[in-house]
Amino acid sequence: MADLKSRLHGRLLLAEDEGYTQARRILNPSFDKYPALVVQPTGVADLQTAVSFARENDGLLVAVKCGGHSHSGKSTCDRGMQIDLSLFRDVRVDPYARTGRVTGGSLLGQLDHEAMAHELVVTMGTVSHTGVGGLVTGGGFGRLGRHFGLAIDNLLSVDVVTADGELVHASPTENPDLFWGVRGGGGNFGIVTSFEFRLHPMKRQVLGGQIMFPISKARDVLNLYGEYSPEQPDELQLDLVMIAPPGGPEMAGFGVCYSGEANKADAALAPVLGLGTPMMNSIGAMDYVALQRSGDTDDPRAVAGYMKSGFVTEMPKGLVDALVENFEGHPDRTTICVFQQSGGKIARVSPDATAFAQRDAMANMLPSVGWAFGSNPDPHIAWCREFWTHLEPFTHGFYANDDDGEASAENVASNYQVNLERLTDVKNRYDPKNLFRLNANIVPTV
Template identity: 40%
Template sequence: MITSTRPQQVLLEPLAVDVFATTLRGELIPPGDPSYEQHRRVWNGSIDRHPGLIARCAGIADVRSAIRFAREQGLLVAVRGGGHSFPGYSVCDGGMVIDLSLMKGIRVDPEARTARVQAGALLGELDRETQEFGLAVTTGIVTHTGVAGLTLGGGLGWLQRKHGLMIDNLLSVDVVTADGEFVTASQSRNADLFWGLRGGGGNFGIATEFEFRLHPVGPDIFAGPVFWAMEDAPEVLRFYRDWIADCPDELMTIVVQRRAPDLPVIPRDLVGRHMIAVVACHVGTVNDGERVMRPLKSFGRPLLDLCQPKPYLVHQSMFDPSYPHGWWYYVRACDVAELTNDVIDIMAEHGRRIVSPISSIGLWQMGGAVARVRDEDTAFNGRGAGFTFNINGNSYTADGFDAEREWARDYWSALAPYHSSVYVNFLMDEGKGRVREAYGPAKYDRLTTLKRRYDPDNVFRLNQNIPPAP
């Protein structure tokens, strides 16, 4: 558990702070400022940290100035894009938060089918701009997630089986390094850094702008969840395993186990009931989507079927009510090679044990375009995984949080014989060994060498940290 902490005393020379403030086009927020409480808070309500300064940067010059000041003053640096990291790495105690949330510029080139996106943009903001032209890039499943953090860790999302991960559609990244230098990384410029940024997280600098390749998507797709009672989970999962065995790349699914949420679309007699759902997103034609989904929609005894034609933007935001700011979130994650009968039995057993109305698991279908990129082409690991587990033990407040964490850990431990790798964006603060596991020994060693070149002092260590090679 990430416990609440008291503010650490930061002894800064007032004149130095004043001089630094004059260099910013954005704003500098110290403790005591009327907006300090608002800007120190992050998405995960279990994180309660008090930085010594928050530099809300309005552009690259601000970012460079903030890095120089933090290094001169010996301050721990946290970098905030969307503030959505599970372990709360986008805020720190006593140091400086370099907050990019003012940097929201998005420019779509519909003819070239590309988009340039600043690091403070959120997924929903990017989707809104690209869909105006009938285009999209893979983004995640909660619209208030930050583009930067999701991309740098790999970027799973509804389009991944058809169009690949976010990093597979990344053309270039602008980065401010630990010494304040501005560099651009792409296949043709600083290619080694570009390799590391595609999965290596924020270890090598502060990404300030991304360029993505876009694809025609929508505006209408066939998508949504189909729900069954949790007691039907073994039969549903066995059918699901067979159904997706030869499914087209246009289909992406996430299996969800949870208690039915209290939402307007859920009938009152189902709210709170233990359910298993297959949430589907078919990004081909609506007619093809209806045809592909027909066997699932007619299997067994569905309690609720919300899988239907809808705008892509509507589907992209469907999980937002389940992951709002301020709830207490804890996650354990792992990849598995296949959905064996033993894994299905574990899922059925632990799904029945869910207590909190907001705890859940998401089983992400992998494969398709994700698996067709050569593993050695990016730092991201796990392209051969069959499925990725995201086990969320959540509570509204501190009440009940310990019990939900234990449920998540027990579920994860039961799956231990089947773990293959882990998606780095789904890690909590789990130690060096788990970070190494997320990349595998060969990639991890290459990343430590890259870290030594771009951040030898490990300035950017408040992340799933890759220390510089000795």
Template identity: 40%
Template sequence: MTLDTQRARGQAGGGLPPGMTPDLVEQLRTRLRGGLVRPGDADYEESCRVYNAMIQKHPALIARCADVADVIASVGFAREQKLTLAIRGGGHNGGGLGICEGGLVVDLSRMRGVRVDPVARTVRVSGGSVWGDVDHATHAFGLAVPSGIISTTGVGGLTLGGGLGHLSRRYGLSIDSLLAVDLVLADGRFVTASAEQHPDLFWAVRGGGGNFGVVTSFLFRAHPVGSVIGGPTLWPLERAAEVMQWYRDFISAAPEELGGFFAFMTVPPGPPFPEPLHLKKMCAVVWCYTGDPARADEVFAPVRALSPALHGVQPMPYPVLQSMFDALYPPGLQWYWRADFVKELPDAAIARHVEFAERLPTMHSTMHLYPIDGAVHRVAPGDTAFSFRDARWAEVIVGVDPSPGKAREISTWTKDYWNALHPYSAGGAYVNFMMDEGQERVQATYRDNYARLVEVKKRYDPDNLFHVNQNIRPTSAGAEELPH
């Protein structure tokens, strides 16, 4: 019986898989310092909850890893018992790929820690950390690592998918500041991957997701970032086409010290937004300027000249900007995602964007365009697994709401919006913005890098133990889908 066939047999319902005895489970429990959660335990249901409440799965076991030894034991157990294995870092995984039905979850969220070397300007980060941990530690030294836009995002998931956010135009993707990773491989070995050690593996983890092992720590290069000048600028939705056309040309010509992502939004009913704007549908750009403060007025002059309804840009510590949206998007909301990379933004595409912005279904639903030019473009598409170095934006459309009763509405809006805009896309998508969308989308995302990724996968995970992800299969593209 093949490993894939054994995986496909009824590992569902939160009970022990066929052939799994309580004695075997007890053997694993005694090997873990962090603890093991099983169906029937008082904290089992809570432990099954993930950031995206639309995802509801019930693993047979959840290993709460306290250290690398726990990870090695858990990976070995899943391999030996032919269990579906999912890796949960410290943060979001909007597609719900940090959990599985009926298998084993390796939960790294207790492995949190950050050590900054201010002289070398490096940062060692444990695999279960979130970006707020990193921002807190690095800001004390006037440093930062390029990351996302929400501080509760996990370091592991965001980095392994590429890592784009406020600092991308100036300092590149998160993987462009990655110096090394420690990881546990499918066969239980613990290795370091860097430019000098296992360089093929180091190439693959920079954008290839969790396909190659469980990363237990990251070593980053940090950059000088202290206070920034940032925040949102808002315009009425009836001006959306005009503002989007202006933004399309402005951001590409702006200095790389200026980051700014475009958004459609419904204004939240609370500070810092003035009451007359509450619950209005608007378009926005959220800015982050890391250049010379003396030049800020000059840099933002074209923004002010466009007469925004709100220009909420001001000096603030970088961690404040990074956590600005944390309260708006807490764990437990319903999320449905669709995404694409975009090279051009023609007027015809803008018209379709505006059409769907007028139909934003809920207050939390949104569309973002993240610029990925500047420093991102100075790395060749083949230098890392992240392929779309020639794109100008990463587009993401998300239907979001607290109520399960809205799930169909937000999903339909998201899919219809994506279908309307996909013809204008570059063909692939940022893996951290993807749901479980099938193998064709994965291959479109990695383009010419996919074949090389398959070879690395064959070398380090030939049985595809790590398949609960945007999967790079060690076999032909026509192989049978594995269960998640």
């Protein structure tokens, strides 16, 4: 252990050390785990040292933490080594080349902030303290996904520390199989130390906010979503939300981001505004970076939470019925069902062009419950599971980043769909002993 410490520029933390508790904890407090050691690398050399240490010590269990948002608790562990990337955060934007380089521990908000200073953007997720490392390696949905594609669709290259401790550059021309696999294969192949993105020009001001109707309008909201989604312009992102906070009011409506030309916004939003008189309407011109931060504090998943997820390709009557008839509030929890929209440019990429296969999805359906941490979680989790039995038959696979940790190894594997065989080849080559296994795991076959 002393030898490992002497080889690090960053920190090695044991249970008694200051900073250990903060490192081991992740966003969801339900995961209360105690790694044997935490390494906080400051750069690539430390990462190579940490990975080699784990490999040489009988393939010690490795948990990689970037933003700590893994809903199934994969970025912390009991007994093994947590590699906490929080000291490895840096974003550099080249406004002339319209590219952004992001180190592997950075948070989404850092890239949004730096890029928007030059009126440049790339798709990032909807909560600014999510990690680039986890979000991007799994795909990367967000308010600009339909407009500019998934985050992975905008990657130009990556650098990865692989299981053998080597630093490998991967791009369409160098190590293309690794580059392909990292774009949807999650943390299976190593730790990405650098992401290079293509950035797009976009005005700072967008039209954003929420429009919410009484829950009695839920059927209309869902039907509109099913009918309008396939036709709406790429510049419009509509994330459907059904919400029942403790004590109410229960509502259904949309989170909106319109990132196109301002004079076309009214036409794009007309069907939504035509739904009737809203209970709440905060849609207006706003700063894109402020919109990206707007969910940071009130996201119910910041309390103890439980979530299911699955992609839907349409909104058939049976699914509308299942949602309307079974969604219900409770005095001790917040109940939510979000549909994070897909389609647009995301859907114009072939399922095998990157490791992320579910290009035909209309939306990612995410029912969740949140409760005060410390109170009994069982009834809330049981309710969500029961709710899910009505919804799951309408799903087609799930977003690996929202894996709830309950799927069988076979389901996790088959969820990679047409890409499983090639992904297994890439895994066999770069991580044959499955050092990186706390993820939607691709099991090596060598």
